[in-house]
Amino acid sequence: MQIRTLVWREIFERKNQLATSLLAILLGITAIVSMKNITFYSEKAVARELDALGANVLVLPKSASVQDYYRADMQDDEFPEEYVSRLAMSDIQGLDNLSPKLAVPIELEGKNFTLTGILPKQEFQAKAAWKGAGIFARPQGCGVVVDLPGAPEATAKETLIRNRVIETLESDEVLIGADVAASLGARQGSTLRALGEEFSVTAVLPETGTVDDSRIFAHLHTVQRLAGKGAVINAIEIVGCCDEISKGLVQKVNKLLPEARVVTITQVVDTQVKTNQMMGRLSMIFLVIIVLVGGASIANYMYANVFERRREIGTLMALGAGSSLILKMFLLKALLVGLAGGVGGCLAGTVLAVTLGPKLARIPVLPMPMLIFWATGISVAIALAASYFPARRAARLDPCATLQEL
Amino acid sequence: MLKMESACKSYNHRGRTVHALREASVNIPEGDFVAVVGPSGSGKSTMLLVLGGMLSPSAGQVFLDGQPLYDLGPDQRAKVRRESIGFVFQTFNLVPYLTAMENIQVPLFLAGVDETAQKERAAVLLERVGLGDRLDHKPSELSVGQQQRVALARVLANDPAIILADEPTGNLDPDTSNDIIEFLIQMNAEGRTIVMVTHDPRAAQRAKRTLRLIEGGLNA
Structure with a gap:
């Protein structure tokens, strides 16, 4: 007992x-x-999800909706590419990467895809006027996507998926999403024809499970020319410094670009x-x-x-x-x-x-x-x-x- | 051995003061077998609880081997009960969810005896009261006579010098009552002091002496 x-x-x-x-x-x-x-x-x-998105601030036309982050640039409305210059030349702290985009629907072999124009980072840096005053003269890094431990290192072009910015892209080069590659039977080194012009596939992007898989990424200025739209874009993706976002980066960008709509990812995943x-x-x-x-x-x-x-x-x-x-x-x-x-x-x-x-x-x-x-x-x-x-x-x-x- | 000196006990019942004990004094030497008789409500059970260190008197004192019992705190009196005093109740008061053996183990557990020794001692005691084949029976599986015998075995567990029995035969038939009284006589013969409250004149006759309690006062 x-x-x-x-x-x-x-x-x-x-x-x-x-x-x-x-x-x-x-x-x-x-x-x-x-x-x-x-x-x-x-x-x-x-x-x-936030990590996978990479960019955490979006600049969109005033009338745009942001139901789906990945489709945010697929709007009818556009705004001038000059907004990119304004941002790059501004003294706003905490803008690490800018990625302007123009999305154009196209049909290849009877299937619908999106031709998306992007501006390689090299071209920002090449513009002498931006040197010394623009974003690349400022300290960077706090908003850049950190590589996940254990994740395989992506090749240079494929970093587009996570970093939203690539270093270089020639006017006759394209990067294609996984679905595009599968649908067209294309792979790295293949050629494909879009809007009457021939492009060389420089990389097949890894599958993301988003609309990016059915995108064909080409140089922004090439897409603008082929679409006959002039110097306009649908969206600017920004990798902003989280600390700066909390200090009012969005409000500063809004003030700089009053004609545009500026949203953060936290708003996109607000629900x-x-x-x-x-x-x-x-x-x-x-x-x-x-x-x-x-x-x-x-x-x-x-x-x-x-x-x-x-x-x-x-x-x-x-x-x-x-x-x-x-x-x-x-x-x-x-x-x-x-x-x-x-x-x-x-x-x-x-x-x-x-x-x-x-x-x-x-x-x-x-x-x-x-x-x-x-x-x-x-x-x-x-x-x-x-x-x-x-x-x-x-x-x-x-x-x-x-x-x-x- | 056990001495009660001018003990008074009164309490309020529905606004009225009831005197259970009035200046009651008694000296019970070692080895005595005392029967306490008296009409219902005369204070017999109160006297037993006062003697057992369970109920402090309003006035007076109880001495155990010369030591004033009510100068001790409640936990110290519990220790005295554990070591020297055994209670037998009219309604047996066995723990209903424990077996006969476990009921006997309880006082041994309280005294800090190890589990193996508890079981050995409990088995011996149950054998002594004729229930060696009922070790694992719960109280509800035993007759009232068997339950009282388990209670007697339990009271012997820690080998107390004093046994206080409150109407131990009150709920039993004559034959079983006789068996229980025989056990008490045996315990007394072993040198234990026994104080038994009873209504039963035949049981009282078996004691060495009888005290009569009337309206809280003791008469020899």
Whole structure:
């Protein structure tokens, strides 16, 4: 016989009464663990998405919508290419890379693609007027996409996918997306004909799962000439320094280009960010509900348990049990209830998150083993706190009154 | 050995003061077997609880081997009970979710005896009260007579010098009552001091002496 035998046997003797309290805390922990799990992976998904996008500021025509970041440049409206010069010549800090774009729909072998004009970085630098005053004279780097550890290093041309800017691109060269390559059977070194002109494929870009896969990237000025549109563009992608963005970079660019619309990626992924914030707040609300409902349920159960067991408590005292042993008995029981609620709730919550996460948040959710410590910690703390006063009452019971011998 | 000196105990019941003990004094030497009789509500059970260190008197004192019991704190009195005093209750007060053996292990556990020794001692005691084949039975699986015998075995677990029995035969048939009294006589013969509260004149006759308690006052 040990104290745990006494506690364990009593739990199983009256397990039905305990079930409601255990269920209350178990459901609460289940809900909060599943939300925490989904929120964690949702935040990771946003971070991954932001990283994959590379650029984090877009300059668009005033009337443009930004439902899909990757299609942001595929607008009917255009604005002058001169905006690029204005940006490059400005004294705005935190503009690391600029990538002007002009998108033109084309048809090749009966299939629809997008011919996208881009301006290689070399051409910015070649313009003497921009040297010494433009963006390339300023310190760079804080907004440049950092290579992921373990990710294979892309070849020079393929960096377009992540950095949104390439160093060089000749007027008769194109880079093609993965879908274009597959549809046309083209590969590096192939030639293809678009808008009456022949181009050499210098690189096939890796698959991204976005509309970029069906793009053909050519020199901006070539696309402008072939489309007969003059010196206009649909969008400027900017890799801005995150720190500067928070200090009002967008407002500065807006002031510089009042005729354009300037948006940040956080606005593009705003829905997901808001969902994450909502999940975070819901987690907190659930935590409060667990503390109140779970705690009240356990406290209520414990008070009833003490009342029901007063004769047993009196007997133990008559046999020589001290008040500290009675206190320990009830707190040990609370600890076991808390552990069961925490571990059970964590397991159920993880199963729920892994099952429902992909359906609700459309993201893959994996189990988070660390949550078990967090969940059991909360559950045990609630159970112990809720049981302390009932346990203290038990320890202070008058053994004579409990024996009903008077 | 056990001495109660001018003990008074009163309490309020629905606005009225009830005097359970009035200046009650008694000296119980080692090896005595005292039966306490008296009408219902005369304070018999109160006297037993006061003697056992469970209920502090409003006035007066109880001495155990010369030591004033109520000068000790509650936990120290619990230690005294653990080491020297055994209680037998009319309703047996076995822990319902423990087996016969585990019920006997409880006082041994409280005294800090290791688990193997607890089991050995419990088995011996159950064998002694004729329940060697009921070790794993829960109280609900035993007859009332068997339950009282488990309670007697439990009281012997820590080998107490004093046994305080409150109506030990109150819920039993005559044959079983006789068995229980025989056990108490055996325990007394082993040198233990026994104080037994009873309504049963036949049980009282088996004691060495009888005290009568009327309205909280003791008469020899």
